[in-house]
Amino acid sequence: MMGVFERSIRDRPLVWFFALAYAVSWAFWLPAVLASVGWIGPVPSRHLHLAGGLGPMVSAIVVTALAEGEPALARLARRCISGRVWIIIAILIPAGLFFTATASIVVFSGAAIEWSNVGRSTEFPELPRSVYWVANVIFYGFGEEVGWRGFALPRLQSRASAFRASLVLALGWAVWHAPLFAFTPGLSSLGFVGAIGWFVSLCLGSILLTWLFNSSGGSIAAVALFHGALDIFIASPVAAELPNVMGALLTVGALLLIPVFGRQNLARQPRCASG
Numbered sequence: 001m002m003g004v005f006e007r008s009i010r011d012r013p014l015v016w017f018f019a020l021a022y023a024v025s026w027a028f029w030l031p032a033v034l035a036s037v038g039w040i041g042p043v044p045s046r047h048l049h050l051a052g053g054l055g056p057m058v059s060a061i062v063v064t065a066l067a068e069g070e071p072a073l074a075r076l077a078r079r080c081i082s083g084r085v086w087i088i089i090a091i092l093i094p095a096g097l098f099f100t101a102t103a104s105i106v107v108f109s110g111a112a113i114e115w116s117n118v119g120r121s122t123e124f125p126e127l128p129r130s131v132y133w134v135a136n137v138i139f140y141g142f143g144e145e146v147g148w149r150g151f152a153l154p155r156l157q158s159r160a161s162a163f164r165a166s167l168v169l170a171l172g173w174a175v176w177h178a179p180l181f182a183f184t185p186g187l188s189s190l191g192f193v194g195a196i197g198w199f200v201s202l203c204l205g206s207i208l209l210t211w212l213f214n215s216s217g218g219s220i221a222a223v224a225l226f227h228g229a230l231d232i233f234i235a236s237p238v239a240a241e242l243p244n245v246m247g248a249l250l251t252v253g254a255l256l257l258i259p260v261f262g263r264q265n266l267a268r269q270p271r272c273a274s275g
Contacts, residue, residue: 010067014155017063018172021147025055025176032183046124049184053139056147056176064151076150076220080142083219090212090226097253098233101245114238122237123185133232141228142220148173149213150220158273162210163263165271170206174199186235201247204254207266211257214267 009016028051034040064072083090102113121132148169156165181187181195190198209223216222234246257266265271 021059025052028052053143060147060151083222086216086222090222094229137228141224145224162266166206166210170203218272
């Protein structure tokens with residue numbers, strides 16, 4: 001029986017990856033979903049949202065181990081610390097977008113910026129700022145990107161262009177978020193039109209992350225730190241307009257990547273097409 005199971009994973013690693021990523025994350029989020037519809041009492045811990053972010057990483061490790069063994073796991077681990085200068089670039093881009101957005105808000109709307117709130121979390125206000133940053137990078141940065149970009153993207157890019165692979169991955173990424181619409185502050189308040197806009201932004205974010213992943217030679221560290229830093233900056237409660245302005249800047253940047261770098265690789269070098 002185990003032999004049949006392992007053969008199935010080797011034959012369909014992406015199917016198993018997405019299925020297991022959903023299963024692990026949704027298991028952590030299920031109590032919050034049930035509480036949101038009144039089926040159970042209070043959620044034991046709001047930090048289950050953070051824990052669920054580890055689903056894609058757990059899935060990538062398990063499927064890689066069963067499908068390809070220790071050498072593939074070692075390659076996955078090495079890419080979690082590779083990147084060098086791209087790691088710095090990955091952090092500077094969200095920081096640059098944040099300061100461009102805040103400057104635009106001050107110039108065009110005259111709104112005051114609450115600088116003391118930079119990097120604070122409204123969802124987890126009890127966490128010290130430094131703890132929240134580390135948790136964000138670990139659970140949402142590496143927790144997601146070891147799976148999405150580290151495992152799934154190279155395999156999707158082995159079958160399709162970088163642009164098409166980005167959109168397919170964005171769809172799987174969006175489905176993974178589905179339970180969060182029941183209980184997280186940002187997603188639960190979106191209406192139908194807002195959800196469509198969110199999905200479009202996810203597609204554009206996927207394109208941007210593909211560019212960063214391919215340009216950095218497949219650095220998981222670069223995309224994980226970008227993901228974590230972007231979440232921290234864009235969610236900072238410094239001005240009501242910040243998420244929309246940063247979102248607009250990201251949209252323009254992602255759209256420009258397509259004609260500049262081309263759909264085939266979304267990078268100056270060949271796309272990363274092996275796990």
